[in-house]
Amino acid sequence: MTARASCPPKVGVVIPALNEADAIGRVISALRLRCNYPVVVIDDCSEDDTVQIATEAGAQVLPLAARLGAWGATQTGIRYFLQQNFDIVVSLDADGQHEPESLPELLKPVLHGDADVAIGTCPERVSRLRLVAWMMMKTTSGLRMEDITSGFRVYNRRAMQQLADPRATLFDYQDVGVLLRLQAAKLTLLDVPVQMQERCGGSSRIFHSWLVVGRYMLQTLVLGLSKRKLGRPMESKT
Numbered sequence: 001m002t003a004r005a006s007c008p009p010k011v012g013v014v015i016p017a018l019n020e021a022d023a024i025g026r027v028i029s030a031l032r033l034r035c036n037y038p039v040v041v042i043d044d045c046s047e048d049d050t051v052q053i054a055t056e057a058g059a060q061v062l063p064l065a066a067r068l069g070a071w072g073a074t075q076t077g078i079r080y081f082l083q084q085n086f087d088i089v090v091s092l093d094a095d096g097q098h099e100p101e102s103l104p105e106l107l108k109p110v111l112h113g114d115a116d117v118a119i120g121t122c123p124e125r126v127s128r129l130r131l132v133a134w135m136m137m138k139t140t141s142g143l144r145m146e147d148i149t150s151g152f153r154v155y156n157r158r159a160m161q162q163l164a165d166p167r168a169t170l171f172d173y174q175d176v177g178v179l180l181r182l183q184a185a186k187l188t189l190l191d192v193p194v195q196m197q198e199r200c201g202g203s204s205r206i207f208h209s210w211l212v213v214g215r216y217m218l219q220t221l222v223l224g225l226s227k228r229k230l231g232r233p234m235e236s237k238t
Helices: 024-034 050-056 069-083 100-111 128-141 157-164 166-170 176-184 210-230
Strands: 011-017 039-043 060-063 088-091 117-121 153-156 189-193
Touching: 011 024, 011 050, 011 069, 024 039, 024 050, 024 100, 039 050, 039 069, 050 060, 060 069, 069 088, 069 157, 069 166, 088 100, 100 117, 100 153, 100 189, 153 157, 157 166, 157 176, 166 176, 176 189
Parallel strands: 011 039, 011 088, 039 060, 117 189
Antiparallel strands: 088 153, 117 153
16 A cells, blocks of 8 residues: 555635625634634636635635636636645535535545545525526437536545636536536545535526526537437436
8 A cells, every 4th residue: 555545635625706705704713613724716707805805804805807707717726736645625605505514524535435426415405596497408319317407515536626627618618518527437426415505695696597598508409409318318426
């Protein structure tokens, strides 16, 4: 056994953030109470006090020069931890929906080698808009995950390498495109039930109106139909 293999895996946490001053401090503080993993906030050109609050709460902040969206910011964090030779990355939202108390359970299957990716799922949070969107996305893409839009995830190094690839930069969101790429790479994805809370402030950037959902769904349906041939429909596990 090599010295590297005998060491505990290096785990990092990435939080994409855009104007999340209302919640980001509480999110980071809650994480630091539960674990001692490095926390990196990718600031997506916020116009409020997100950077200052995140820094004061104990996170390292990496500011983006241009707004990339939630997935672009998350990918930046994945690339950063990959360059720092980390083995596992946890992603979670900055708005307070994802509870750090669920992190040990979410990490467990990846740490034990039972999955390459663990996705925190909470079907109870499904609104009518979200339910319609999920049904259409699953039908066209062939995905079978419970919550394909959840940003509360754990990726191992194999998954990190797939998502750091320049081709993954083309995705606008962290749902169908990201999951299909992981599926095409024959990685194991696992649903892990978790509890989620309401946003501490603001509203969803995707599911807040039928007009926005319509545009989002058009993009996602085209992606799902075009990428479905990359792999067979995956079976979710619980």
